[in-house]
Amino acid sequence: SAVISQKPSRDICQRGTSLTIQCQVDSQVTMMFWYRQQPGQSLTLIATANQGSEATYESGFVIDKFPISRPNLTFSTLTVSNMSPEDSSIYLCSVEPTRNTEAFFGQGTRLTVV
C-alpha cells in the first residue's frame, strides 16, 4: 500500500498568481500522476511524472501552465501558474506502486481562484 500526503488541502488564490501543490508518498514509487477534477466532474489526467525526467503531459495541458517537479522517488510538486477562475478545481496526485494492482490517491487540493 501507499500513504499519500498532499498539501495544501485547500486554498483560495487571486487570479494571476501561482500555487504549488506538494505530494509526499511514504514509499518509493517510479511514477506519480497528477489529476484534475472540476466541480461535479470525473478525474482528468494532467501529467505523469517520473523521477529524473521531464513530466509527460496529456493533451490540453502544457508545462508552462502546470510545471511539475519530481526531485526524488517519494515527492512531487504541481504548480498551477497564472491562475484564472477556470483553474478552480480539485487537484489530486496518485501513485501505483510497482507490485500492486491498485492506485492510491491523495486527499486532493481544492483550489478556488477569485
Place this chain on the structure above:
Amino acid sequence: LAKTTQPISMDSYEGQEVNITCSHNNIATNDYITWYQQFPSQGPRFIIQGYKTKVTNEVASLFIPADRKSSTLSLPRVSLSDTAVYYCLVGGTGRRALTFGSGTRLQVQP
C-alpha cells in the same frame, strides 16, 4: 484504453443490494476491470478488481461474464456511508495512469 459506460446515478435504500453495471465493449485481452469509490472531498479508493468470472472481497463482488464486455459491481446491504461515486475502469495493471469515465453517483437513503 477501453471506453466504459455506466449509469449516471442510482438510488437505493439502506439494507438493499445494489448492482452497478458497466459496459466496456472494446476491452482488450490483457485489460483488467477495476472499480473505485470516491467520497466527497476525498481521492478515489480502490474497491475491487477482476479479469473474468467472479471476484469477491470484504466490500463487494464483481461479476464478469465470459465475453467480458460488461461487468457488475455488487454492493451487499448498502448503508448510508456507501453514498459515493463509483467508477469503472478497464486497462492494464502496473504503473500506468487511469482513465476515469463519468462514474455512477449512488445515493443511499434511510
